[in-house]
Amino acid sequence: MIGAIAQRIDEARLWQRHMRMARHGATAAGGVDRQALSAAEFAAWRELIAWARALGLSPFTDEIGNLFLRYQSGDASSPPVLAGSHLDSQPTGGKFDGVYGVLAALEAVQCIIEARTELARPIEIVAWMNEEGSRFAPGMMGSSAFADATAMRSYLDVRDAQGVSVREGLAAAHAAFPDLLSRPLQRPAAAYFEAHIEQGPVLERERRTIGIVTGIQGKQTLRVSVRGEEAHAGTTPRAARKDALQAAVRMIAALDELTRDDTDVTRFTVGRLVVEPNAPSVVPARATFSIDVRHPDSATLARLGEAIAPLCATHALPCAATVERLTDAKSLTFPDSTRNLIANVARALHLPAMEIASAAGHDARYLHAVCPTGMIFVPCKGGVSHSEAESATAGDLAAGARVLAEVLVRSASA
Ligand code: GLV
Ligand code: MN
Ligand code: MN
Numbered sequence: 001m002i003g004a005i006a007q008r009i010d011e012a013r014l015w016q017r018h019m020r021m022a023r024h025g026a027t028a029a030g031g032v033d034r035q036a037l038s039a040a041e042f043a044a045w046r047e048l049i050a051w052a053r054a055l056g057l058s059p060f061t062d063e064i065g066n067l068f069l070r071y072q073s074g075d076a077s078s079p080p081v082l083a084g085s086h087l088d089s090q091p092t093g094g095k096f097d098g099v100y101g102v103l104a105a106l107e108a109v110q111c112i113i114e115a116r117t118e119l120a121r122p123i124e125i126v127a128w129m130n131e132e133g134s135r136f137a138p139g140m141m142g143s144s145a146f147a148d149a150t151a152m153r154s155y156l157d158v159r160d161a162q163g164v165s166v167r168e169g170l171a172a173a174h175a176a177f178p179d180l181l182s183r184p185l186q187r188p189a190a191a192y193f194e195a196h197i198e199q200g201p202v203l204e205r206e207r208r209t210i211g212i213v214t215g216i217q218g219k220q221t222l223r224v225s226v227r228g229e230e231a232h233a234g235t236t237p238r239a240a241r242k243d244a245l246q247a248a249v250r251m252i253a254a255l256d257e258l259t260r261d262d263t264d265v266t267r268f269t270v271g272r273l274v275v276e277p278n279a280p281s282v283v284p285a286r287a288t289f290s291i292d293v294r295h296p297d298s299a300t301l302a303r304l305g306e307a308i309a310p311l312c313a314t315h316a317l318p319c320a321a322t323v324e325r326l327t328d329a330k331s332l333t334f335p336d337s338t339r340n341l342i343a344n345v346a347r348a349l350h351l352p353a354m355e356i357a358s359a360a361g362h363d364a365r366y367l368h369a370v371c372p373t374g375m376i377f378v379p380c381k382g383g384v385s386h387s388e389a390e391s392a393t394a395g396d397l398a399a400g401a402r403v404l405a406e407v408l409v410r411s412a413s414a
Contacts, residue, residue, distance in 0.1 A: 002344075002345060002348035002349065002406050003348065003349060003406070004115065005108070005111050005112055005115055005117060005405045005406055005409050006111075006349055006402035006403070006405055006406050007402075008111035008114060008115060008405075009107055009108070009111055009398050009401045009402045009405060010107065010111075010398075011394050011395065011397075011398035012394070013107065014103060014104070014107045014394070014397055014398055014401055015394040015397065015398075017051070017103050017106070017107075018095055018096065018099060018100070018103060018397070019095075020047060021044055021047065021048075021087070021095070021099050021103065022095040022099075024040045024041070024043040024044040024047070025038070025040030025041070025043075025044070025089065027092065027388055029092075029388040030388055030389075031089075031092055031093055031094050031095070031387070031388025031389070031390070032089045032093045032094060032095055032388075033089060033090075033091050033092065033093065034087065034088055034089045034093070035088060035089070035091070035134065035135040035160075036065075036088040036129055036130035036131075036132070036134075036135050036136060036141075036169070037065060037129070037130070037135070037136075037166070037169030037170065037172060037173055038088075038135070041087055041088055042172075042173065042176045042177070044087045044099075045067055045087070045127070045173075045176075045177065048067070048069070048087070048102065048106070048127065049067075049069070049177075049180075051106060052069040052106065052125070055071075055106075055109070055110055055113055056071075056113070057069040057070060057071050057109070057125070058070045058072065058181075059180060059181075060180060060181040060182065060183050061173070061177070061180050061181070061182050061183075062146070062182060062183050062184065062185050063145075063149075063152060063170075063182065063184070063185055064129050064141060064142050064145040064146070064152055064155065064170070064185060065129035065130075065142060065169070065170050065173050066126055066127065066128050066129050066142040066143075066146060067087075067126065067127040067129075068124045068125065068126050068183075069106070069109075069124065069125040069126075070122055070123075070124045071109050071112070071113065071122055071123045071124070071125075072122055073112075073117075073118075073119040073121070073122055073123065073412065074118075074119045074120040074121045074122060074412065075120060075121055076122065078120065078121035078122065078190065079121065079187070079188040079189050079190040079371075080121060080122040080123055080124040080189060080190060080412075081121060081122075081123050081124070081189070081190050081191045081192075081193070081408060081411045081412045082123075082124050082125075082126050082189045082191070082192040082193075082367070082371075083101075083104075083105035083108065083109075083123065083124075083125055083126070083192070083193045083194070083195075083404060083408055084101055084102050084105050084124075084125050084126035084127055084128065084194065084363075085098045085099070085100065085101020085102050085105075085127070085128070085131070085194050085195070085196055085362070085363060086098035086099075086101070086102070086127055086128045086129075086130075086131035086132070086142075086363060087099060087102060087127045088129075088130055088131055088132050088134075088135070089132060089134075090132050090134050090386045091134055092386075092387065092388050093132070093386060093387075093388070093390070094384075094385060094386075094387060094388060094389070094390020094391070095390060095391075096197045096380065096385075096390055096391075096392050096397075097196070097197060097199065097385050097386065097390060098131060098132075098196075100195060100196060100197055100378075100392070100397060100400070101194045101195045101196050102125060102126075102127045104195040104397070104400055104401040104404050105123075105125040105126075105193075105195070105404065105408075106125055107401045107405070108401055108404045108405035108408050109123055109125060109408070111405050112405065112408065112409060117409055118413075119409070119412040119413055120412060120413050120414060121190055121412050122412070123408055123412050128140070128142035128143040128146070128363045129141055129142030130142060130166075131143070131362075131363055133221070135160045135161075136155070136158045136159075136160055136166050136169070137158065137221065137223065137290070137326055138221055138326040138327045139221075139327075139361070140327075140361065140363055140365065140366060141155045141158075141166070142363070143363035143364075143365070143366040143367060144366045145185055146185055146186065146187075146366065146367075146370075147186075147366040147367065147369045147370045148186070148366075148369075149185040149186045152185065156170075161274075188370075188371075189367070189370060189371040190371060190372075190411065190412070190414075191338065191371050191372045191373065191374075191411045192364060192367035192368075192370075192371055192372075192373045192374075193338070193342075193373070193374050193375070193376065193404060193407055193408065193411070194362055194363060194364040194367075194373075194374075194375045194376070195375070195376045195377075195378070195400045195401065195403075195404045196360075196362060196375060196376070196377055196378075197377070197378055197379070197380040197385060197390070197392050198211055198356065198377040198378065198379055198380055198383065199359075199360045199380060199383065199385035199386070200359055200360070200383045200385075201382065201383030202354075202356055202383070203354070203356065203377060203378070203379035204379040204380070204381070204382070204383065206354055207352065208352045208353055208354045208379075209351045209352050209353065209378065209379065209396055209399045209400075210342075210346045210351045210352070210353035210354075210376060210377070210378065210399060210400065210403055211353070211354060211355075211356035211375075211376065211377030211378070212339055212342045212343050212346065212353055212354070212355050212356065212374075212376070212377075213334060213339075213355075213356060213357070213358050213364075213374070213375035213376070213377055214333060214334060214339065214355050214356065214357050214358075215331060215332050215333035215334055215357055215358065216329075216331065216332055216357075216358045216360075216361060216362060216364065216365050216368075217294050217295065217296040217331050217357065217358065217359055218294060218295055218296065218297075218298050218301040218329055218330045218331040218332075219292065219293070219294045219301075219327060219329050219361050220291075220292075220293050220294075220301060220304075220305045220325060220327060220328050220329070221290065221291065221292050221293075221325075221326045221327040222290070222291040222293075222305075222308060222323055222324060222325050222326060223288065223289075223290055223291075223323075223324045223326060224248070224251065224288065224289050224290075224291065224312055224321055224322070224323050224324075225286070225287075225288045225321065225322045225324075226244040226245075226247050226248050226251070226286065226287040226288070226289075226316060226319050226320070226321045227244060227285070227286055227319055227320050227321075227322075228241075228242035228243055228244035228245075228247065228283070228284060228285050228286070228287075228318075228319040229241075229242040229283070229285055230277065230282055230283060230284075230285040231282070231283040232281070232282070232283070233280070233281040233282060233283060234281065236283060241283050241318075242283075242285075242318050242319050243283050243284055243319070244275070244276075244284045244285055244286050244287040244319050245275050245284040245287045246284075247287070247315060247316050247317075247319040247321070248273065248287035248289055250315040251289075251311065251312045251315045251316065251321065252270050252289065254311050254314075254315050255268065255270075255291065255308065255311060255312075256268060258304065258307055258308075258311060259293060259304060265295060265296065266293070266294070266295050266300070266304065267292070267293065267294040267295070267359070268291075268292075268293050269290075269291075269292040269293075270289050270290060270291060270292075271290055271292060272288075272289060272290040273287065273288070273289045273290075274286075274287070274288045274289070275287050291308065293305065293308075294359070295331075296331050296357065297331065298330040298331045301330070301331070305325070305328065308323060309323040329361070329365055332365060332368055334364075334368065334373055334374050334375065335372050335373075335374075337372055338372050338373060338374030339355070339374060341374065341407055341410060341411070342374050342376055342403060342407055343355075345403050345406040345407050345410070346403050348406075349399075349402055349403065349406070351399055351402070351403065356377055358375065358377070360385070362375060374407070376400050376403050376404055376407070377400070378392060378396040378397060378399060378400035379392065379393075379396050380392045381393075
């Protein structure tokens with residue numbers, strides 16, 4: 001019967017756990033700054049592991065610092081059903097982006113355990129390493145390396161703004177959790193489900209509690225490094241300057257024009273601009289900026305992506321620019337099997353639901369390449385996310401967890 005596990009979901013417990021997790025990396029404005037492999041994330045790991053151990057789950061990690069909590073049910077040799085999301089946040093992030101998918105999975109598994117439900121295979125709750133890509137770029141390092149271990153090689157030497165590498169961050173994780181078992185990457189999975197706040201306005205506007213996610217729009221991320229020359233701000237005439245910031249400003253304006261479309265579907269963001277030496281009276285010698293460009297049509301995204309490097313080269317002069325592509329992720333559609341399962345469960349639980357495409361990126365993108373994958377969205381206030389103002393209701397979070405719980409039972413019973 002659909003609903004036996006769902007009715008056990010404890011809305012207050014799920015909410016309290018969100019509030020407890022939000023203390024790790026809490027910002028003064030009520031948000032969260034919890035960077036990948038930081039002390040704040042390790043504190044969140046510690047609390048999550050304690051909750052998991054109390055339920056009899058077995059925590060372990062892997063070479064890229066994903067955290068798994070295994071519920072050993074059914075045939076131990078069968079590939080597990082995975083459910084989770086991420087614990088890292090943007091620097092001015094909220095209390096729900098990522099954390100919700102992990103805590104909803106924990107709540108679901110707790111209810112499955114307490115109901116003594118017989119399953120055919122294990123369930124593993126997972127917190128993927130560095131989904132956001134704000135400390136180390138690109139994002140989704142943990143899930144992409146889980147899907148393709150060769151991706152790991154290019155990640156280890158990536159450094160944050162302070163010069164700390166992913167390799168050093170992983171060593172810090174091992175030092176903080178010396179007893180945590182480490183298992184190999186690329187283990188088989190039977191299925192993956194991720195619950196997440198929508199991060200957009202559609203569900204709230206349409207008054208639906210559950211979003212059955214149809215797919216994820218494509219995204220490219222790039223880094224542009226502009227090299228000019230330091231010079232004195234008072235004595236150096238315009239003709240003699242190689243001002244890296246002015247060149248970056250010309251490039252960004254040209255890219256903004258390139259990505260303008262009448263339908264306002266293309267998403268173009270320069271979220272980071274680093275100027276060196278960043279001194280008021282020195283002509284900037286170096287400017288580095290990020291590009292995040294997204295479009296649901298893969299051909300359009302590819303065309304935009306191809307146009308970026310030549311456009312930057314044109315506007316760089318008299319400076320020089322290097323353009324690196326960090327992510328090239330095409331649009332994807334989740335399979336009918338997982339979408340139908342989520343839709344059927346939502347219907348049986350009498351929750352108002354609709355199909356919705358994800359404009360934001362998620363770890364589910366990479367799991368989609370290795371096993372049947374599905375996503376469940378719940379509304380967030382005003383569609384606001386990647387913001388300290390991010391907000392969701394306890395009732396909506398619990399509703400998504402109810403759907404997830406029933407989906408996990410069905411998926412792990414086969
Ligand atoms: C994920 O956080 C994204 O930027 O879409
Ligand atoms: Mn997220
Ligand atoms: Mn995010």
